[in-house]
Amino acid sequence: MDPADFPIRELLPGLLSSLQAHPRLVLEAPPGAGKTTQVPLALLDAPWRGDGRILMLEPRRVAARAAAGFMARQCGEAPGETVGYRIRFESKVSTRTRVEVVTEGILTRLVQDDPTLEGVAAIVFDEFHERHLAGDLGLALALDVQSQLRPDLRIVVMSATLDGAGLASFLDAPRLTSAGRSFPVNVAHFPARRDEAWNVQLRRCVAEAMEKHPGDLLVFLPGRREIDLAQAALTALPGDIAVLPLHGDLSVDQQSAALASDPAGRRRIVLATNVAESSVTLPGVRVVIDLGQAREPRYDPNSGFSRLETVAISQASADQRAGRAGRVAEGWAYRLWPQSQRLEPMRTPEIAQVELAGLALELAVWGSDALRFPDAPPVGALAAARELLRRLGALDDSHRITPFGRKLLALGTHPRLAAMLLAAPTPDAAALACDLAALVEARDPLRERSDALATRWQALAAFRAGRPPGAAHRGALAAIDAAARQWRRRLRCDASPPAQVPPHRLGDLLAHAFPDRIARQHPGDPRRYQLANGRMARLFDDSAVFGEPWLVVTELRFEARDSLLMRAAPVDEAGLARDFPDRFFEGDVVRWDAQSRALVSRRERRFDAITLGSRPAGRPDPAVAAQALTDAVGELGLDALPWTDALRQWRERVRCLREWMPELGLPDLSDAALLESRAQWLLPAFAGKTRLDALDEQALGEALKSGLDWSLRQRIDSLAPRRITVPSGQERPVSYALGSPPVLAVKLQELFGLADTPRVADGRVPVLLHLLSPGGKPLQVTQDLRSFWQATYPEVRKEMKGRYPRHPWPDDPWTATATHRAKPRGT
Template identity: 75%
Template sequence: MQFPITPLLPDLLDALATHSRLVLEAPPGAGKTTQVPLALLHAPWLQGRKVVMLEPRRVAARAAAGFMARQLGERVGATVGYRIRFENKVGPTTRIEVVTEGILTRMLQDDPLLEGVGALVFDEFHERHLAGDLGLALALDVQAGVREDLRIVVMSATLDGARLADFLDAPRLSSAGRSFPVTIAHFPARRDEALEHQTRRAIEHALATHPGDVLVFLPGQREIAKVAALLELDDHAVEVLPLHGELPIEQQARVLQPAPDGRRRVVLATNVAESSVTLPGVRVVIDSGLAREPRFDPNSGFSRLETVAISQASADQRAGRAGRVAEGWAYRLWPASQRLEPQRRPELVQVDLAPLALELAAWGSDGLRWLDSPPPGALAAGRDLLRRLDALTATGTLTERGRQMLALGTHPRLAAMLLAAANDPARLALACDLAALLEARDPLRTRTDALAARWQALAAWRAGRVASDASRSGLAAIDAAATQWRRRLRCDAAPPATAPAHALGDLLAHAFPDRIGRQHPQDPRRYLLANGRMARLFDDSALYGEPWLVASELRFEAKDALLLRGAPVDEAVLRAEFAAHFSDADEVRWDAERRALVSERVARFDGIVLAAKPAGRVDPALAARALTDAVRDLGLAVLPWSEALTQWRIRVQCLRVWLPELGLPDLSDAALLATLDDWLLPALAGKTRLDALSAEELAEAVQGRLDWPLRQRLDTLAPTRIAVPSGMQRAITYALDADGTPAAPVLAVKLQELFGLADTPRIADGRVPLTLHLLSPAGRPLQVTQDLRGFWERTYPDVKKEMKGRYPRHPWPDDPWSATATHRAKPRGT
């Protein structure tokens, strides 16, 4: 069978014979997904090893494996197989494995040598999923360190291939693909028209106007169901088929095959149909312009699927689906005036990075090469959460608990909860229900903040009862996910029909230890949280009156967070299962109002103060720590800075720029605040008040950041005073601009003191000229210059003419070059 990519395959094999990396650009329909792995199978360098292809979507992974197996005249699981979450179709003779993203990461983590694998193929890399970026970064690390012979092929339909090839230092091949012209039009919505009704009108127009099947892109299953229901109201002589990743394999396969009875078809698809799967007979595309993509939701603590506008690249790719077999038409359901982003943003910059932080800790290296680097702030937040979950040590290394969490292949919060129940089958079954509930959309239509109400709806559905405010399909999906979790964790216990009042919260606390809350002693609707924040309940909260609870979802607001969903927690269980988080110790804190230290005996659960009473004498070590923390909060200005010490700091900062080879430390405010424990904490030893620190002690602490030889070099290269021709020592003033860069140093001196000096004095090993403020005998500025020679030659005659009559007792020689410098007036009578 001939594909558009076929003529390019010999060039691809030639490139991989001499290069270990390759970038392949090919539009949808070129055949790259199925033909490239088969072409690699007999390459000499493969030496009988496997080709592993990363396919981001499960539908595409199954379809690609099935198509390649049929080309070989085999069943899936022979030469070609696939592995996706909860499903494995790989046999002992499999040499091409199509895997989804989480599977590839596990393969690399479990066997960094990738024994038995000769090539990794990253398909649809333009989708920029987090797991794809991580997989490529890990693969490059493996290739650079232990597997120079490993081939890496990155395939993309719409990504900037030049940038990718430059990043990989790899050759770049492009395939033209096969397509027919596609006419694009925007199908306007009526006033206040819902998406499903606009979509229905567009489908009816397409069926009446154009031949062939219709492919409709919708954001998710909910919209697919709504449109399907509307289409069923009118009996078109067409078959309506959904296509999304949650469908059973048989239904997916049915969509990907031509209609056996020859009827026209309307396929309602999510963005799984954008690439890697071929839908026969499609002549019309109707595009909502929307997709569900993961975004970090701080309310829930997870990345959630959010409906967003697609990129222009995705819109072009979707439209191209209409031109696979003949001339086609694409109808866009957004206004022609709406502008789309050119490319899809990498997931890496917009999702929760706690799972990535766990993977990196397991890999044991942060020195990976990224096409787009993870945002440092989001990565640091992810690591903070992992420490709370006992997955990382204080120094950031992976714990045994963290290793167990990683093996579960889910979000670290859910993994921590599942592991907490691992030794009790009945409790584990309930934890599986909770994991499924937390990952799913809310199955209830009415608002309640009690997570128990959702679990009870699930239990009722299992018993054959569905509440009027519950979604039957939503509960069915949650039950199926919980079943998969029980199967995966080898949990033989049946899902419970009932659960004690605190059972859900006691488990949930292991997923959200930072959101465990205790009722405020003065306001029963507010809760102090373990992370130090505050949350409040709805006015009609089902959780009102609970002394302890845990929040699975919060809406963060300026003052208090609003608790959207949670469950009560048993304090006795907390004390048993979170014993290390309870403490009873002396604490010393800074009281800003009294500007003094307060010593208390404090009982805590993490950031929640349970009780406090005066502790009497202040512990010196705790006092120094508390005073240091006070400076961290109040700022460096509260310390007794002298003018001399301020100038000393500025001199250091100036020399850092002027003479970087000296290696002087950063003494900016930000740097000093970041290192308070190193220089200020020792200076506060034995003190119980901030004003007990003298200016001399502060100077000693700050200047101690430089060793003695550097201090001497500082005084030589950036002196505080300089000798002038009059024989006097005059001060040099140093300053920094608002952005922290050095301003020109200033020497203010009477003009008569510089007679005989031809050129401007310089400091910093002659690199920096002083700015001269030339003063009158009365100390008023006459001229500001860095060019003393030019001043004598061009400006001095005019200054002399003006000043001689005003200051007759001071010398104004005609020849300043040879005159004697003086700081005095002429004697009387001369």
């Protein structure tokens, strides 16, 4: 397409004008509008740019390379001159480069390495609707740089399917929308037959579409495995056609072939993952066939593991995929799911459903958690990530980054793999670690299931020796071999990978990546393993690692009872003792025993949470016992303590005053706060005790009040009194509950002569009066006693006088004498 024909061209003057006046902008433009390739080039002419570079973030490597190539051709140049790109393990930039297309991880490194972003005039976030974690982090970092250091930095966020209004509000930015230019797309659902496999349904749909409609076909599938199955199913179709895959694991030449017209003029069927959903252009596509699925990472909070899952796409993705058929002429889109199936409107942000170790490490390096994310990272997932980083040695106990953590970050991969790569003691071990990093990151190259990681490495070694096993995919092994070479180059490792190693050598290295998943065989069940993090895992019935006393587990699948061990390697106990001496422990351990409701003291040998040996010990150390009882309350909850009604009410009085009179500075006595701070107030109270029930009510009360000095305790009693003296001369109790007014229950006759409702908290809060009959039954609930005497009392008097004749019911309650007694007999 001629650049002048892109619909976005009409919007470019307004875009430049907006960025002249405001440093942020949200741009919505549908697929085919030209935003990816025209906006960065237009920014080169902006007066505020000076000689600064334009960074454009592309979520996918295929799209980054393609976008840079298209823009370079517009400039009459090759990539690396005015327009260049940087992706993982590949870079085409020079000192002349002014538009640089980068993938998400590259942007994060650029910002972390130079927070001032010297020489960068603008950052463009393309296809932001994909909501990858690295994209959200990149935007949060860019906003922080802009607000703290570079108010002149321009930030443009672009997308085809996005809540533009919400994002513009979040960014406090103008919003521009391009109508785009596309042709009509006829959408139809292609039903599956009963019990029909999806690849058979796809073959029927492709055959029908090729017969009815012109042009090339683009088929959306969730991953490489499905692409391979579809390619096998479609190869035998009649006619002169080309069936081409398109996914991120292909070589540059293979990707280029899918993105270009067939040189022989044949019709093409392109089998693509959602890499083809946006940014890249496939010429000649008139038909889209969509399985309606994508492979996305999901975080399981119960197991703490992330894994790729095949999930239904969002409605926004379905619309965008269908739109690919209408880029050059009228098109057709076939959906291979029932029309009755409803999709979620938008894609769930990755930050809400993935493991966050990499993010936690980036935040530690940045030195602040106060970044503005479009969606904040979940608290639980972030805490789990920080615990993993602490195990790896990347964070200290205060969550500050360590020198080792900075080394991990510099490698630009998941902290687990970086820890393994840096732990290799020799060049030979480093070469083996590079193999393992490539294997762990890659999809499984084996055709048949095996839980032995050694089987995969042996297949890789056989591939290098020219004798790949028939049970493995040659293409997958070639990709793993290439990734391992890239890692060796990155580490400046000149050693060749070994041709043969004992399986435990793999485990010895992997233990540095998965210290929480080092596992020991259960002494009573050889198919179960206890992990260093305290969880349990079990083997497949036909496990290839059955019988190994120690394993390191690289992949687990959570199930209801135990995790299922998907992939592991044996590890040598002597190697663990050598590499992780601080993880081994021997000493007395005091624990709470729920059955006996007492402490149990044992001498234990452990590796992290794995018990290696245990025998009874003597009387526990008093300090250890007090800590164990305090920990037990953390597990059992505050109800395990000997609360009295008076003490519960004192706690509620403090909580209410904290809300009514914040200037007092009273402590937070909520359940969560008390449990969090139990080491400060409860631990001293357990000194010298070995049972929970040894703590009495008086000791608990003193512990709870220990943070308050005498004068503040007196103020609490004054401002939130336990009892109030009513006009009858009697003291009546006041009941307090956070979130509700204090309640004073009193017989109506005891309030004669009182005009206004009693108040607490220095007169700020009226009590809620429960006015009772002489028999103690409720007559009225009010916070306005004056209104009750005026409007309601006459009706109450009329009804109650006959029922309680021995009690006073004066016509004028304002002047009557208050009493708590009945009238004397005969009066």
